[in-house]
């Protein structure tokens with residue numbers, strides 16, 4: 475080998491060694507940041523623990539069980555008529571949230587400002603719908619002075635400059651947002667773990683996931699540590715954890731509740747719409763929350779939200795309803811217990827005088843893959859991958875990341891190869907490829923015109939077809955899975 479060639483190979487080796495060293499240092503720095511964030515969280519939980527202990531010491535007669543066993547409707551009535559004191563409720567839930575998080579690891583941050591807000595609320599004459607109700611919020615919902623991490627190290631130490639509109643409205647209604655809860659790294663996952671806060675587990679069975687991405691909320695509420703929570707959902711992030719944890723939720727129509735200050739995983743993506751919603755132990759709690767949120771404050775603070783208040787007339791009407799139902803969409807097959815739950819509910823609704831109409835949702839496979847996955851990843855996964863630049867990857871997101879990193883041509887080839895054996899994986903792969911602007915506009919037209927206007931709206935519109943005023947389906951067809959990748 476000549477001197478020139480050895481110089482070149484020495485330079486190449488040097489460059490490779492320097493790159494490896496830089497990468498190692500970068501990763502070591504990240505690990506330190508993660509460890510520091512973990513310690514910060516422990517300090518926050520410690521402050522919470524001290525506050526709860528102080529309250530217990532000063533109020534030894536407060537009995538937690540009667541407070542924790544009240545439904546949200548009962549609790550808010552008692553708070554408003556003065557038969558329960560807001561600080562009894564606040565510290566009782568704080569204590570319970572600590573106990574639940576010790577078991578299932580669901581609380582990520584203590585919103586200590588809630589203690590001064592509690593003092594303010596107690597001085598208030600006006601007692602709004604959520605007066606004195608402690609509320610938990612998902613990590614991605616901005617609360618002034620606190621991080622919305624999405625489980626990503628790069629988002630640490632970037633506290634929100636202001637409360638998002640939802641939090642502002644909750645506060646105006648007298649609610650006390652007191653903790654933030656865990657999410658999977660990037661939010662695009664049906665599990666609930668990240669490298670900052672770790673794995674959240676299901677309170678009903680610690681070997682199982684609580685679901686995701688609003689899994690911290692699901693676990694905390696199901697464990698009894700919060701009476702009302704707020705989460706978000708694109709492809710199941712409210713519905714999956716609610717079903718896995720045995721609680722209730724409502725994915726409000728996109729745009730019905732303000733998204734201002736709620737951090738999405740793929741900003742600008744419009745095909746699979748983000749919906750915000752409450753999570754709670756029963757349906758009446760969801761109703762109370764929606765009634766409280768759909769108010770003038772919300773419409774004024776975020777003029778993009780249509781100023782449609784909660785429709786009391788429709789809600790309290792005793793008119794019998796025509797309700798569409800299906801126990802299977804023939805694509806995501808329900809387990810026997812889910813099917814039984816739908817059929818039992820159908821029977822109960824019929825006994826109550828409603829008419830149940832069988833109804834088959836159209837083209838689930840197409841909607842899931844050619845619309846939702848294609849829409850989410852229409853930039854060839856570039857925005858999703860940006861989230862992970864310079865980031866340590868949680869093992870639970872590795873599979874999706876691996877598919878996202880494959881070059882488009884190879885994804886198409888792999889899709890073609892695996893199609894006969896795993897057709898659904900082939901479908902995911904095919905739809906993760908980059909689309910042109912023209913193709914994306916075509917996709918938006920298909921969603922708005924073909925799917926919404928031509929297929930969905932007629933189902934709900936009396937003049938055209940059946941009066942399907944709401945629909946009943948098994949909540950979630952995904953089986954509850956074990957924790958871990």
Ligand SMILES: CCCCCCCC/C=C\CCCCCCCC(=O)NCC(=O)O
Pocket residue numbers: 661662663664686687688706707708709710711712738739746748842843846847850874902
């Ligand atoms: C919109 C997704 C449709 C489901 C398709 C399942 C096929 C798996 C392929 C890609 C994974 C996409 C992950 C979707 C997770 C959605 C969770 C969610 O709603 N996150 C958003 C949020 O929390 O706001």
